[in-house]
Amino acid sequence: MSKSIYELVNELPQKNLTVFALRSLDKVVPGEWENIVGFENTIRQVTGESDAALIEQIGARAIQLYNDKSEGYQRALWLYQTIDSTGRALGQAALAGKVTENVPFLSIVNRLTPKPEKAQTIDLCMKLVTEIVAFCKVNGIPGDSVGDFVKALGDYGGESLIRMAALVCFDGLVPLGPNFIKQTETVLGNLTPKDLDSNPAFKAIKDAVPGGKTGDQLTFIGASFESVKGWMGDFVESKGITPQSVVSNLKTFVDVADDKMDYFGAFLDISTNYYEHTGIQTLSRRLVERAVAEI
Amino acid sequence: MLRKVSIAIGALLLVGLLAVGGCQLTQLKASQPSDNARWEQIEEQTPAVDVDKDAVINGSAFNKFFPNANGYERVYTQEKDGFAEAKLKQDGNTLAMMSVSDTISNPSATNKYQNSERSLAGYPLAEVGKTATSLLVADRLQVKVLSRDDAFTATDREAWLEKFDLAGLAKLVN
Numbered sequence: 001m002s003k004s005i006y007e008l009v010n011e012l013p014q015k016n017l018t019v020f021a022l023r024s025l026d027k028v029v030p031g032e033w034e035n036i037v038g039f040e041n042t043i044r045q046v047t048g049e050s051d052a053a054l055i056e057q058i059g060a061r062a063i064q065l066y067n068d069k070s071e072g073y074q075r076a077l078w079l080y081q082t083i084d085s086t087g088r089a090l091g092q093a094a095l096a097g098k099v100t101e102n103v104p105f106l107s108i109v110n111r112l113t114p115k116p117e118k119a120q121t122i123d124l125c126m127k128l129v130t131e132i133v134a135f136c137k138v139n140g141i142p143g144d145s146v147g148d149f150v151k152a153l154g155d156y157g158g159e160s161l162i163r164m165a166a167l168v169c170f171d172g173l174v175p176l177g178p179n180f181i182k183q184t185e186t187v188l189g190n191l192t193p194k195d196l197d198s199n200p201a202f203k204a205i206k207d208a209v210p211g212g213k214t215g216d217q218l219t220f221i222g223a224s225f226e227s228v229k230g231w232m233g234d235f236v237e238s239k240g241i242t243p244q245s246v247v248s249n250l251k252t253f254v255d256v257a258d259d260k261m262d263y264f265g266a267f268l269d270i271s272t273n274y275y276e277h278t279g280i281q282t283l284s285r286r287l288v289e290r291a292v293a294e295i
Numbered sequence: 296m297l298r299k300v301s302i303a304i305g306a307l308l309l310v311g312l313l314a315v316g317g318c319q320l321t322q323l324k325a326s327q328p329s330d331n332a333r334w335e336q337i338e339e340q341t342p343a344v345d346v347d348k349d350a351v352i353n354g355s356a357f358n359k360f361f362p363n364a365n366g367y368e369r370v371y372t373q374e375k376d377g378f379a380e381a382k383l384k385q386d387g388n389t390l391a392m393m394s395v396s397d398t399i400s401n402p403s404a405t406n407k408y409q410n411s412e413r414s415l416a417g418y419p420l421a422e423v424g425k426t427a428t429s430l431l432v433a434d435r436l437q438v439k440v441l442s443r444d445d446a447f448t449a450t451d452r453e454a455w456l457e458k459f460d461l462a463g464l465a466k467l468v469n
Binding site (some may be wrong): 004007011014039040047048050054056059060063064068145155227244289290293295 | 423
């Protein structure tokens with residue numbers, strides 16, 4: 001059997017590359033994210049309760065809800081994990097034993113290959129689609145309701161907001177540059193179902209993308225991007241974020257050089273799993289919120 | 296003298312290595328095997344509830360009976376089978392979570408009302424922990440308000456429970 005929800009939350013790292021990278025975003029969205037790990041700790045933080053018996057009761061209901069496959073929580077986890085795992089195998093090998101404060105980026109740069117722009121753009125869109133579909137699985141709004149998602153984006157906070165900030169910064173600005181929104185629109189406009197079918201990220205989560213046929217799925221992907229691009233643009237502008245500022249915040253723990261920006265995007269791609277990490281945190285928070293209300 | 300110094304250096308190195316190793320272990324993973332074992336035991340003691348899913352009222356049916364915001368902000372956050380929840384916010388700050396759940400999905404939730412000495416609007420009331428106050432409507436639907444800000448007291452929770460359309464909710468059952 002796959003891991004239980006308490007194992008997943010108990011085993012979240014307190015310190016690794018993903019956590020360092022997410023912490024570097026604190027300058028962009030100050031105070032939003034705290035790396036909450038541990039199942040019991042999550043229950044305490046989310047509910048504000050401290051009675052041991054009550055915490056166990058809440059935990060028991062959360063476990064029960066998670067274990068019921070028809071509730072959609074396990075599917076959401078699969079999505080968060082799957083979208084992160086494409087391309088990480090290489091990263092794990094290159095970085096084996098190098099989980100230290102100062103990551104020798106330059107020592108592995110020759111093993112990195114920046115993704116072509118088209119593949120990077122599709123990756124960005126697939127992560128966005130993952131967010132929408134997983135949101136609906138967790139919160140129960142039907143899978144194609146992009147409008148509800150956009151409304152909810154306004155209320156995003158904590159680990160969900162940091163995931164979106166990381167998406168904009170690490171999968172948009174750094175690999176694609178300051179015009180990533182316009183660029184993505186252009187690439188999407190010319191994309192064919194065949195292009196999509198040959199993309200590893202799309203292939204990995206194709207079954208979960210609303211639409212059925214690749215052509216309809218492409219329409220869904222386009223609509224998803226269209227609905228969220230305004231929010232992304234405002235986010236970048238209101239926070240005054242540039243590729244340089246993102247990288248400069250990361251410099252405290254990675255020895256990156258400015259002229260290696262595109263390689264750095266590839267580095268983040270293979271060395272972090274921020275979707276899975278924060279996805280587990282979102283999932284457990286929502287489960288606990290529901291469990292405490294239902295007991 | 297030289298021997299003493301080398302022993303001291305050796306000891307220091309050893310302590311250093313242990314400290315570094317120990318730190319890495321604790322820092323890299325929050326994994327607590329004993330904690331996993333405890334939850335595993337709880338999981339075994341809490342088998343899945345045998346629910347007739349068709350009998351459960353869908354969360355979407357509850358939404359319209361939630362209190363109107365009136366100067367506050369109401370953001371619906373979850374809508375699942377037998378469950379709907381909304382945040383109560385003011386100036387961007389979350390004050391409370393408001394929810395309705397169908398106890399058919401989790402029958403043990405009704406136990407606490409059996410010996411309840413208090414009622415509100417004619418429905419039995421239960422207060423659990425430091426943050427929760429709830430009512431059982433029509434012996435089946437649990438309406439709950441959970442504080443998410445210290446300033447939002449038990450009195451506030453009761454006031455907001457009364458703002459739900461409780462009679463409307465009861466009609467869903469009867």
